[in-house]
Amino acid sequence: MAGLSLKYIRKSYGDVRAVENVSLDFTDGGLTALLGPSGCGKTTLLRMIAGLEDPSAGSISLGGRDITRLPAHKRKFGMVFQSFALFPHLNVSDNVSYALTIAGTPRGQAAARARELLDLVQLSAFAERRIGELSGGQRQRVAIARALAQEPDVFLLDEPMSALDAKLREDMQVELRQLQQRLGITTIVVTHDQHEAMTMADSIVVMSQGRVEQMGTPQAIYHHPENAFVADFIGKANFFDGVTEGGNVRIGQHLLQVTPPANFIDGSPVRMAVRPEKAMLAGADDGNRLPAKVTFVRDVGPVQDIHLDTPIGRMIVSDSESGQPLRVGDALQVTLPADAIHVFPRLSDQAAA
């Protein structure tokens, strides 16, 4: 079956544009994460896919069939809500078999399917429990089992981990991903946590201010951000403002080599990004060497974050290898490899870093 596809989706609330011109094709059987800061329109987009909100413009299709105006109860996309939205008046088993009961499945058959699903999320022993007697992690599993009961074409999760504590969250990310891979169901997860997106997703859609900034695999998005927002939002990055000069970037006195050369007309204002773990303290010869002074050292166990003052501006370098004891005030050389520099156009509304 052909997949889920959005074309020019727009949603406005009065003067506020929540989602603007989003066109996306979701990979069949893959897990796509909608990632962005709060208020970027990702949840609104998910709700439009579920049929809980009507788009102001654009179309949604599933398997080539236009479902833009199809109400939620006819789409039957399984959805896990941020609050889990479990029915307090039903026990665990009845919650899971709710969709089947609605569809008129015989009681015995529905109960058997509920047992099967509770087995899948390892909650068989809790079938008769009340919702109030479950922990946060258990509730989430029930919500997942319940959404899967109707064997939906598309599985939607709205910030599924936000109600869980940090430790449980990481376990559930792995578990949810394994479950999704086993079932091979097209899944869309809304999250503001890039870690979560990187852990679970086949592809990530980075959103900001209602627009899609970039869509790609976690690796592509991390290593080849298409714009400054993505570079900033995914992982950490040091930003420097400069102008292009022969495919390289000039910042004050320093001309930084970039490979492949930046494709800009000379003199274009650009913003340059370098990941903290790509900059090196140990003296590699190739690349751009800059004198630097240590202003702060943050030792977080496996890595050290070293804050530096350099002629082109402040930067943070993550150092996991050298292990050299650094103190505030130490002078050293920092190397920015030419292939680790990302160059983006500098928009007029971006303030200098």
Add this chain to the structure above:
Amino acid sequence: MTAVDSPKANLSAETPPTRRPWGTWALALVIGFLCVTPFILVIVISFGQKIDGAGWAWDFTFANYQRFFIGALWPEEVTLLHLQRLYYALYYAVIASVLAVLTAFPFTYLLTRQSRRAQSIWLVFILASLSLSEVFIVMGWDVLLSNRSGLPMLFEVSGATDWLKETGWFEVLREWGLANPRNVKFKTSEFATVLTMSYLVWPYAVILLYPALSRLDPSLTEAARTMGAGPARVMSSVILPTVKLPLIGAVLLLFVFLLGSYVTVVVFAEPAKQTTAVAVYESVRGSTLDAPFGAAQAVILLVTAAAFLALAQYLTKRSEIR
């Protein structure tokens, strides 16, 4: 832990006694006296004896209760008149409270889906309407339903009465007691009584249902929708079960409230279908001047109301456990 065990209690025992406890005791006594005395007095009087042509005397007789349940002439004759009045009190109150909650429910549900601003405007309006006294409301409905003006006249002038006569519905209305040979009539009728009663408590119904409905998590209904439940199914399988107990609680409270309505019944109910509350007043203040019997009826009404309130309490407790 008893009070004696607590270090604080020991400490206060060592300090010289102040005059304050006496004041507190006196105040408690006064409040207790004011609250409890009328009740005790009514209960005690209900066992008293009426003296013909005079007042009444202290006594301890069950004659008043016997008169209520089986009549004064028992065993020669059994009269169920007073039980019948209690029945009508229950009958009007049940129908009116259920009607009020049934109509207030969709209104309140839609109200909680409005903007905050719209909600507060509506709530202020509804709260304000509570300041209208029963007498005032009954007066309004009295005008609206009376035979010489109001709705019956509107029926006649607009030709609706003739239309009813032509279609045969007029005969049905006559059977229901809602028409005289010439025109429709609403006074006196069970219909008018129940209608006015439910109008009376309708704002209370909204205010009682509002907290439960506004706390209802909208994602519950959305979850049901994503699982294939249409609007009617969402209502029956999610919203109603979730607010079932507040609904029952609201009906019970309004029911108890309506058990004692007086003005509405006096104005709108047929003479043969008056309630215990009216009978109490007639016994105590009316022509018979039989305070002990009035008190006995009041006690029975009180016990009935208390029984239903206890039921409401029990249901609320159960909903809290969930």
